[in-house]
Amino acid sequence: MPAPSPQQPVKRSPFQGFLPFFWLALASMGGILLADRVAIPAWGWLAGFLLCLLALILAWRLPERLALTHHLRRLTRVDQRLPGAILAVALCLGGWRYAAAQPAITPQHAAYYNDRGTVQMVGTVIKPPDFRDAVTNLTVAVESLEVLGGFAQQVNPAEISGGVLVQMQPGSAWAYGMRISVTGQLRTPPDGDDFSFQDFLARKGIGSLMTNPRVNRVEFDRGNPIKAALFTLHDRAVATLQTLFPSPEADLLAGILLGRDQGLSPELQAAFRRTGTAHIIAISGFNIAILAGLFSATFTRLLGRRWGALAAVSAISAYAVFVGGDAGVVRAAIMGAMGVLGGMFGRRQNGLNSLGLAALGMALINPNLPWDVGFQLSTAATLGLVLYAQPLEEWFVQFAARRISEEKAQKLVGPVSEFLLFTLAAQVMTLPIMIYHFGGVSWITLLANPLILPPQSLVMVLGGLALLTGLALPGMGQVLAIIALPFTRYTIRMVTWLARLPGSEVAYPSFHVLWLVVFYAVLFLLTLLPPGARRLTLKKIFSPQVGLLMLAGLTVLVWNRVLSAPDGRLHLTLLDDRGTLLVQTPSGGSVLIGGGESGSALNQALGEMLPSGGRHLDLLIIGSNAREDLLGLISVIKKVPIDMALWAVDPEVNQTSRTVVALLADQGVPAQPASAGAVVGAGEGLRIEILWAGERGALLWLTWENFHAVIPTGKVGECWDHLPAPPNALFLPAGLNVDDLPLEQITLWAPEVILLSATEADALPLQAALTGYPLVSRQVHGWVRVSSDGMGMWVRGQR
Known part of the structure; x- marks a missing residue:
């Protein structure tokens, strides 16, 4: 009698189960976005927070015989594992945090003196200088400000604070932690129709812009000594890459590993943008997510699931510190680490909860994060790994088992996941965000990413090993650099070749943010549905009626292209x-x-x-x-x-x-x-x-x-x-x-x-x-x- 075949586990949606931190994070983000659109004062959000909390407590504590208790229980949904009132509390908390974080433009704030004549201010450079070809940008925290003419000052100069972006001609040596005296005119940053530089700076705590001022150094080493040491290590690492690798390979690795892409030529940067692969030349959530998946898979095989996850988190943390510990890198590292910890027990629900906890904590600390592109990419890339890495691995094992033995397929899935599937999972989630924000992405990106992304894990790992070794043992670092060089050179040559293909200048058209919401809503809906319901939904989507509509749209598109062709005039x-x-x-x-x-x-x-x-x-x-x-x-x-x-x-x-x-x-x-x-x-x-x-x-x-x-x-x-x-x-x-x-x-x-x-x-x-x-x-x-x-x-x- 043949042995019964083992029962296949029932596949469940990753959104099924108890996901408190995931839904709390979404609620708080909703409150932040709502507060940005609706002018409700901070006390209004705080009152809503207290009312929701009071309703929840009363629903729990009042005797059940009272009619009010039944109304409160139905209103607050207190009988659920995650009561609706808790989500309302999180929404009000997010709205209050955003409203309370908005600066009041009073005489004590530097932005109050925008467009009001010449001022002299003293402040400290709180970020590493941004050296560009045409301009040097300094982010300055104001310590005192004195109006020199054109406007009567109302407060003591030492009582004025705020953030100012100082732009000056390139050529001078500036550094983090310098205390400087700046004389010039404060201006309100420009506010365009499609891009508001004013809002962009405001979300970074900067309310004023000063161009071509007169600057004098007052004092050195005023910054945080730990940050200063990290920035010094960062500069030394860039110099080591320039020694180990030729240009432009050294400049590309400086962008991928250290987040410094200023050395790349404008032509090469344009090629990366045109092919939709610009995300690999700067440290972002995408890069960190790929490293997180790589570290997790490698250490889990060597040390087991729990110790491997802890080792992966340690490696991600060390990497974030090594590359300078900048805020964007730290956020991406936290997201990646939480995704790894969430998957420690092998369940995607844990990954979603961990990701929600990280997003909730960071958004409440800095309520401007939802508009940060790096935060969006970090969240999307990590979410892609949590939701789709495991299904892609299972699909690959089933696909490979049809051609080779299942045992060989199980052994093969590890390397394939590390160098292809993890990248694909992160790319599915981040590509729409990159197209929306950066624009100008060509259709060639559909061809470029499958050709360029697979070796990026090797570029990061081998290039990183060469850098680490080169810092301690330059000779050994040079040997590892020779091994890493072909993969880095392949990346540059492939991007350059693809950018020169005929028709590569044809870019995706710009689209409204609503289409971005629609894309992720459809994607999450298909992920949320159980496999049977998903197949039924896809069958409806790809019905003959939908096919006819798509054919009609394609016909209109072709005729539009024909009618817009050159007519010789x-x-x-x-x-x-x-x-x-x-x-x-x-x-x-x-x-x-x-x-x-x-x-x-x-x-x-x-x-x-x-x-x-x-x-x-x-x-x-x-x-x-x-x-x-x-x-x-x-x-x-x-x-x-x-x-x-x-x-x-x-x-x-x-x-x-x-x-x-x-x-x-x-x-x-x-x-x-x-x-x-x-x-x-x-x-x-x-x-x-x-x-x-x-x-x-x-x-x-x-x-x-x-x-x-x-x-x-x-x-x-x-x-x-x-x-x-x-x-x-x-x-x-x-x-x-x-x-x-x-x-x-x-x-x-x-x-x-x-x-x-x-x-x-x-x-x-x-x-x-x-x-x-x-x-x-x-x-x-x-x-x-x-x-x-x-x-x-x-x-x-x-x-």
């Missing part, structure tokens, strides 16, 4: 009231002139005008340094790949222009100055020449075959005599006064169309002065487009 589209102009060449190239005031409006316009799935600019021409002509670029530069930028004006005249310069440098976009007489060729005989350039504007001349257009940008002044020929199309700049209108020249040129970009108040007198001329105003149309085949010309507008 030149198109000049006036996008806004500031004169922002999109030039599309006959073969599909694109040139953007200006940026306008609204990043969201410019992003939307480019999304409509540029080919579907191919948002890309060959050239960006900046002919005005006015704030109103640059604000729109702050978000566009991050979302739309740009091959080259051209500055026809001085980019160092104000904070907005300097921000654009820094963003271009961060995105790896080469930016070149251009003076009067410079000519740019855009292919097929299209030429753009700078006829005149001043301090605040420039005059551009566009020529293609028999078509000519004059394009003033910014404040052009008296420069209308520089035109080499009568233009077919005349673009009038924003801010033009009637007295400055060159009516005599316009009459002499007799242009076929005059395009006016102005606000409603400015447009009325100009329209009156140009009565009888072929005028087309932006006030009448949403956008205005001039098209030419080189001989004739057509004008089209949108109502």
Whole structure:
């Protein structure tokens, strides 16, 4: 009689079971996010906290015979293992913590003196300096502040505190712990439509920005000695990598192992961004999660489950200390360590509880964490390992057992998990977040990650061993570096090759945060459902009706792509009231002139005008340094790949222009100055020449075959005599006064169309002065487009 086959264990959803800390963390996060949206004072949240707590106590303690007790029990759900009132308490606690953490901008706060004249402040550099090519950033904790002019000071200078970001020219030596005296003007950080630098700094405790100040060193070694020692060790480790490895391999390892990616060339950084693999060149939750899974698997095999988990946590902690102990690394290490401890008993429920406990504690300590990208990546990567690492291992064993023996499959699953499956589990959870935040990620990332991620465990482990050994025994470190070098070089060569593939510039379109929520909701719903219900749900999702809808959507997408293909004509589209102009060449190239005031409006316009799935600019021409002509670029530069930028004006005249310069440098976009007489060729005989350039504007001349257009940008002044020929199309700049209108020249040129970009108040007198001329105003149309085949010309507008 054959032996009965062992009964297969019933598979349960990882969300089934008692998960108090996981749900408490979600509730507190919900309270923090709600407090950010709803202006409820801290005492209001505290009152809600006390009411919920009181209702819970009364529901527990009041006699059951009272009708009030039954109402309270039903309201608080006190009979459940995790009462609903406890979740309400956590929500109110999170809201109170966020509201209480918001600084009051009083005369005792440095931000109170923003935009109020010159000040002299004394403070300490509380973070390692951020050295960039164009600027050095110092985070300074203010100890005293004195107003030098323009505003009457109300309090004692020594009573003023707050955080300030000081930006200065590169070249000087600065260090953590320096006490410095800074003289300059405090400013409110810029607040764009799609990206608020003001909110970004505020969540880091910084309320003021000071650019190009006068700085004097007052005192050294004022910082925490333990932090100072860690930062010194960090600098020594970077120097050791530069000794052991050639460049750019040393720079890549400095980013992967130590979080310092400034040494990578702009071209290589752009290649990593384009292929969607930028997350590997800086320490993030993704890297720590991979290390956590690797340490846990390795030590568990060597020492057993419990001692292996403790050894893995110790290794993660040592790594966090070694790389400098910065706040983002510590958060990622805590997440990774809690995930490892949660899995000590082999149940995913423990991992979810541990992860929730870590997130709850950190969010209550720093309520600004939910907006920190590093925190989001840490949580997502660790959650991916907790939820999906074990199912992926089980799937691999079943798949491999069909081709080899089950015993061999069990032995093989360890290395495969460490070098592939753990990476895949973390990648599934983090990729949507990276695409949402960083933008510009190409479709090529679907090919790049499977090719580049598997050897990253070897890059981190072998590179880390070479670094540790090199610090103590340089000779032995050099031997290990030779072993690690091929994997690091493979990463760089593969990324560079993939970034050069035809069509790699076609990036994922930007999307609303709601789609991010929908993705994770669907993913968690499928994870939450038991296997039988999951199969039924997937069967419904992939039904014929859904297939028809997908086919219809694909048809619309294809036709949209066909209709947006180049038509052999030149198109000049006036996008806004500031004169922002999109030039599309006959073969599909694109040139953007200006940026306008609204990043969201410019992003939307480019999304409509540029080919579907191919948002890309060959050239960006900046002919005005006015704030109103640059604000729109702050978000566009991050979302739309740009091959080259051209500055026809001085980019160092104000904070907005300097921000654009820094963003271009961060995105790896080469930016070149251009003076009067410079000519740019855009292919097929299209030429753009700078006829005149001043301090605040420039005059551009566009020529293609028999078509000519004059394009003033910014404040052009008296420069209308520089035109080499009568233009077919005349673009009038924003801010033009009637007295400055060159009516005599316009009459002499007799242009076929005059395009006016102005606000409603400015447009009325100009329209009156140009009565009888072929005028087309932006006030009448949403956008205005001039098209030419080189001989004739057509004008089209949108109502």
